[in-house]
Amino acid sequence: MSSPxxxxxxxxxxxxAGVSKGAVSLAFNHKPGVSEATRERIFAAARxxxxxxxxxxxxxSRQSADAVGLAICRPARxxxxxxxxxxxxxxxxxVLAERDCSLLLRLVDSLEEEVGLQQRWWRExxxxxxxxxxxxxxxxxxxxLQEIGLPAVAVGHPSLTxxxxxxxxxxxxxxxxxxxxxxVLGHRRIAHVGGPRGLGHSTIRTxxxxxxxxxxxxxxxxxxxxxxxxxxxxxxxxxxxxxGDRPTAILYDNDIMAVAGLGVATEMxxxxxxxxxxxxxxxxxxxRLTHPTLTAMSHDVHGFGAQVARVLFDVLxxxxxxSRPVATPSLVPRASTAPPPS
Amino acid sequence: MSSPxxxxxxxxxxxxAGVSKGAVSLAFNHKPGVSEATRERIFAAARxxxxxxxxxxxxxSRQSADAVGLAICRPARxxxxxxxxxxxxxxxxxVLAERDCSLLLRLVDSLEEEVGLQQRWWRExxxxxxxxxxxxxxxxxxxxLQEIGLPAVAVGHPSLTxxxxxxxxxxxxxxxxxxxxxxVLGHRRIAHVGGPRGLGHSTIRTxxxxxxxxxxxxxxxxxxxxxxxxxxxxxxxxxxxxxGDRPTAILYDNDIMAVAGLGVATEMxxxxxxxxxxxxxxxxxxxRLTHPTLTAMSHDVHGFGAQVARVLFDVLxxxxxxSRPVATPSLVPRASTAPPPS
Numbered sequence: 001m002s003s004p005x006x007x008x009x010x011x012x013x014x015x016x017a018g019v020s021k022g023a024v025s026l027a028f029n030h031k032p033g034v035s036e037a038t039r040e041r042i043f044a045a046a047r048x049x050x051x052x053x054x055x056x057x058x059x060x061s062r063q064s065a066d067a068v069g070l071a072i073c074r075p076a077r078x079x080x081x082x083x084x085x086x087x088x089x090x091x092x093x094x095v096l097a098e099r100d101c102s103l104l105l106r107l108v109d110s111l112e113e114e115v116g117l118q119q120r121w122w123r124e125x126x127x128x129x130x131x132x133x134x135x136x137x138x139x140x141x142x143x144x145l146q147e148i149g150l151p152a153v154a155v156g157h158p159s160l161t162x163x164x165x166x167x168x169x170x171x172x173x174x175x176x177x178x179x180x181x182x183x184v185l186g187h188r189r190i191a192h193v194g195g196p197r198g199l200g201h202s203t204i205r206t207x208x209x210x211x212x213x214x215x216x217x218x219x220x221x222x223x224x225x226x227x228x229x230x231x232x233x234x235x236x237x238x239x240x241x242x243x244g245d246r247p248t249a250i251l252y253d254n255d256i257m258a259v260a261g262l263g264v265a266t267e268m269x270x271x272x273x274x275x276x277x278x279x280x281x282x283x284x285x286x287x288r289l290t291h292p293t294l295t296a297m298s299h300d301v302h303g304f305g306a307q308v309a310r311v312l313f314d315v316l317x318x319x320x321x322x323s324r325p326v327a328t329p330s331l332v333p334r335a336s337t338a339p340p341p342s
Numbered sequence: 343m344s345s346p347x348x349x350x351x352x353x354x355x356x357x358x359a360g361v362s363k364g365a366v367s368l369a370f371n372h373k374p375g376v377s378e379a380t381r382e383r384i385f386a387a388a389r390x391x392x393x394x395x396x397x398x399x400x401x402x403s404r405q406s407a408d409a410v411g412l413a414i415c416r417p418a419r420x421x422x423x424x425x426x427x428x429x430x431x432x433x434x435x436x437v438l439a440e441r442d443c444s445l446l447l448r449l450v451d452s453l454e455e456e457v458g459l460q461q462r463w464w465r466e467x468x469x470x471x472x473x474x475x476x477x478x479x480x481x482x483x484x485x486x487l488q489e490i491g492l493p494a495v496a497v498g499h500p501s502l503t504x505x506x507x508x509x510x511x512x513x514x515x516x517x518x519x520x521x522x523x524x525x526v527l528g529h530r531r532i533a534h535v536g537g538p539r540g541l542g543h544s545t546i547r548t549x550x551x552x553x554x555x556x557x558x559x560x561x562x563x564x565x566x567x568x569x570x571x572x573x574x575x576x577x578x579x580x581x582x583x584x585x586g587d588r589p590t591a592i593l594y595d596n597d598i599m600a601v602a603g604l605g606v607a608t609e610m611x612x613x614x615x616x617x618x619x620x621x622x623x624x625x626x627x628x629x630r631l632t633h634p635t636l637t638a639m640s641h642d643v644h645g646f647g648a649q650v651a652r653v654l655f656d657v658l659x660x661x662x663x664x665s666r667p668v669a670t671p672s673l674v675p676r677a678s679t680a681p682p683p684s
Contacts, residue, residue, distance in 0.1 A: 067446060067468065076439070080432030080644050081627060083425075090422030093449045097418070102448040102463075104409060107435045121444075126409065126468065230627075259631060285423060285572075289601060291633035302422050 008051045010147050016045035025146050025163065051149075067102045068312060069121050069130035071114040076107055078229050082256055083284035084301055091305025092131065099313060101128075111136065115144050122150050129153075129316050131308055135160040135200040153312040158323050160200035165321040167308045171201050172208035174297050174329040175251075178279055179212035181331055182249045186339045187277065190221040191247035193236045193257055197225050205253060221247055226257065233257025237264040241276065248340035249277040255286050258294055262336065273338035283332060292335030299329035350393045352489050358387035367488055370505065393491075409444045410654060411463050411472035413456040418449055420571050424598055425626030426643055433647025434473065441655060443470075453478065457486050464492050471495075471658050473650055477502040477542040495654040500665050502542035507663040509650045513543050514550035516639050516671040517593075520621055521554035523673055524591045528681045529619065532563040533589035535578045535599055539567050547595060563589055568599065575599025579606040583618065590682035591619040597628050600636055604678065615680035625674060634677030641671035 014021045019038060026033045027042040034042070070092070072079065079085055089103065096103055104127055108114045118141070121127045129151035132141060142162035145152065154161035157168045182190050192209045195202030202225075210220050222240060226232035233252060237260070240247055252258040258280030262272060270276050272292060280287050283298035304326050314321045356363045361380060368375045369384040376384070412434070414421060421427055431445065438445055446469055450456045460483070463469045471493035474483060484504035487494065496503035499510045524532050534551045537544030544567075552562050564582060568574035575594060579602070582589055594600040600622030604614055612618050614634055622629050625640035646668050656663045 069444075076432045076436035077644060079435070080425075080429035083422075083428075086425075086428035087422035089447075090418045090449075093421070093447070094418035097449045097451075102411075102446050102459075104444050105431075105435070105447050106444040107432075107439045109439075117444075126444075256627075259627075285598075285601075286628070286631060289628060289631040302419060 008049045010051070010149060012049055013042065013046045013051050016049060017042045021147055022143075025143070028163065066100060067104045067127050068096065068309075069104045069106070069118060069127040070133070071106045071108045071117055071130075073108050073111060073114060073134055074228075078227075079107065081230065082228065082254065083286060084254065084282050087284065087301040088305040088308075091302040091307075092309045093305075094302070095306050095309035095313070111140050115141050118145055118150060119148060122148055129312055131155065131312060132161070132164065136198050137200055137203055139200070151312075151315045153308055153315060155308055156200055157204060161323075165311060165315060166323040167304070167311050168201075168323075168325050169299060169304065170325050170328040171205045174299075175205050175208040176212040177328075177331055178251055178297055179209060179216065181333075182251070182277065182279065182337070183216045183218065185249075185277070185337065187247075187249040188218055188340075189245060189247040190218065190249045190251060191240050192221060192223045193233060193240075193250060193252045193261070194223060194225055195253050196227055202253065209251070226253075228254055228257065230256045230260035233260040234264045237261035238268070241265060241268055241270060247276070249279065249337070251279045251281075253281050255280045255282045255284050255294070255296065258296070258336075259286050259290055262290055262292075262294065273336050275341055277337040277340070279337055281329070283329075287334070290336075295334045295337040296332050297329040298332040299327065303327075350391045352393070352491065354391055355384065355388045355393050358391060359384045363489055364485075367485065367505070408442060409446045409469050410438065410651075411446045411448075411460060411469040412475070413448045413450045413459055413472075415450050415453060415456060415476055416570075420569075421449065423572065424570065424596065425628060426596065426624050429626065429643035430647040430650075433644040433649075434651045435647075436644070437648050437651035437655070453482050457483050460487055460492060461490060464490055471654055473497065473654060474503070474506065478540050479542055479545055481542070493654075493657045495650055495657060497650055498542055499546060502546075503665075507653060507657060508665040509646070509653050510543075510665075510667050511641060511646065512667050512670040513547045516641075517547050517550040518554040519673055520593055520639055521551060521558070523675075524593070524619065524621065524679070525558045525560065527591075527619070527679065529589075529591040530560055530682075531587060531589040532560065532591045532593060533582050534563060534565045535575060535582075535592060535594045535603070536565060536567055537595050538569055544595065551593070568595075570596055570599065572598045572602035575602040576606045579603035580610070583607060583610055583612060589618070591621065591679070593621045593623075595623050597622045597624045597626050597636070597638065600638070600678075601628050601632055604632055604634075604636065615678050617683055619679040619682070621679055623671070625671075629676070632678075637676045637679040638674050639671040640674040641669065645669075 010021050010024050014024045023034050024042050027039045118130055132152050133155045135156035152164050154164035154166040158166050194206050213220055224236040226236055258278055262278055265272050265276055272278055280294045280296040283296035287294035287296045307326050352363050352366050356366045365376050366384050369381045460472055474494050475497045477498035494506050496506035496508040500508050536548050555562055566578040568578055600620055603620055607614050607618055614620055622636045622638040625638035629636040629638045649668050
């Protein structure tokens with residue numbers, strides 16, 4: 001087994017072409033910022049050295065590593081309660097098992113910690129590649145992980161994921177559908193309980209929410225940022241329902257916040273859906289168990305995880321990789337939504 | 343780094359002592375079947391060669407592997423739906439993260455497949471040790487994994503887990519409490535919807551169920567074996583409620599079967615708890631969301647996972663290890679249990 005230090009890296013290619021590592025990255029990601037001539041010189045150097053963004057990965061994966069990495073930056077307790085990740089991981093595992101491959105799973109406290117972890121996993125040949133999730137605006141993982149040539153699939157909209165091949169759900173389209181549905185029922189004051197500021201898909205959903213409200217001529221309803229926990233959903237719902245101009249409908253960014261919100265509304269004596277409509281995201285079995293059952297933007301999270309793993313194998317096995325969305329979440333109307341009180 | 347093949351194995355110790363590998367295993371596990379003289383000879387050979395059941399493990403874990411293994415023999419879809427495993431894994435991860443250690447996770451189709459996988463993980467130094475779950479009666483993993491000296495913690499009653507240090511819940515005591523509670527409410531015909539035949543903790547619960555019924559002078563209620571899925575729980579409930587001598591109370595071995603059972607009872611027009619009482623196991627948030635809410639045998643699954651990981655680190659870091667039960671699941675009465683119809 002050749003030692004990791006003997007691998008050709010992006011640094012070698014940059015030196016050979018007389019450019020910065022950033023320029024090599026731009027060229028290989030087909031981004032503007034390097035001239036045609038420089039691009040050609042970079043490609044020639046890479047060919048000469050036998051380097052491609054994933055080449056060191058590929059030779060490695062064939063040799064030894066039969067695991068792929070997944071680091072999740074969420075509190076452990078939340079991970080155990082939110083159905084999304086277990087369904088997502090079960091989908092990944094269903095594909096990994098076919099390939100005799102395991103998942104190296106780790107909870108981290110920050111994206112910076114994840115960078116160090118992925119670099120070590122890769123250097124020590126513990127992984128053939130990684131699945132990167134929860135992209136932030138200007139995500140700090142992109143540049144250092146592309147630099148080491150980590151083969152990876154990104155879970156997130158291509159506007160967030162740098163040059164990594166990506167798989168995503170069209171959150172903007174789904175939010176617009178949810179808002180239009182509530183508007184058709186007659187709601188004018190709609191609130192959004194979203195994820196944390198800076199988390200890419202939260203930003204996309206929040207922007208789409210505001211845009212959909214504008215297009216319908218509705219005032220921007222209140223938007224609350226949360227950390228996705230049930231407690232956060234309860235707190236947000238309580239403050240929304242105590243406000244003077246309380247909303248008649250609330251759209252939540254996951255299912256456990258919607259479930260907790262339903263509990264709060266009931267406890268405060270608001271009838272759901274007669275006085276306030278609630279709409280959840282993700283639609284795990286939780287949404288079908290509550291009373292009333294929860295209307296949700298539903299998607300096949302298990303299938304999403306499986307698709308992500310398949311694209312990672314496309315990367316590892318040098319098949320042509322195209323970033324692609326999975327099916328857009330679709331509205332499943334249940335008993336928690338109705339016209340607003342007249 | 344010394345090559346794995348240079349390690350002293352149980353085979354070397356057996357050869358040096360002039361006995362079989364099985365005899366070495368018996369001696370180190372303090373089991374009957376080897377004479378005092380033979381036992382002494384085995385221990386002397388092991389000391390001479392510097393071998394102990396975990397010695398090769400320990401030297402290794404200090405060198406390289408910063409992951410621990412977990413193989414789960416369940417269908418992927420089920421894993422995504424059953425809250426138990428995600429809460430259990432989140433507890434494991436909470437301790438692993440403190441130690442800068444990752445979890446190598448894999449779904450397998452059989453225990454035989456797991457043996458091969460654990461052997462390979464260990465041989466290729468991908469893991470420092472493993473967490474072994476879902477022990478079966480006469481579990482086929484024990485002997486081959488002890489033979490290679492895999493440092494591991496077993497999740498299961500010591501009667502099932504061979505010589506591995508183990509962490510378990512006292513399922514027998516919890517089942518007895520559940521049955522006595524239903525009997526105090528006045529139930530005489532109690533059914534048990536359990537796990538698959540051969541799975542150790544299912545056998546323990548089933549035996550405890552029959553024993554508790556006998557002690558209370560009740561006829562053995564019907565016992566149904568399942569694979570733990572919601573569909574299994576629905577099917578079992580349907581057939582129990584269609585029977586001529588239908589039970590007035592049903593005890594389920596997990597929460598998703600109880601949730602599905604509640605759906606079936608409602609659909610068949612049986613009022614819960616007025617006509618039939620339902621009692622769940624594990625008590626995830628699912629049990630608090632149903633209508634009526636589900637009475638359950640509740641335990642801290644996240645804390646259980648954390649405790650398992652801590653014992654594994656005791657093994658890896660050569661601290662004294664004692665097998666120990668975690669807190670016994672305790673009854674949380676909610677709205678799905680009541681006296682039987684008079």
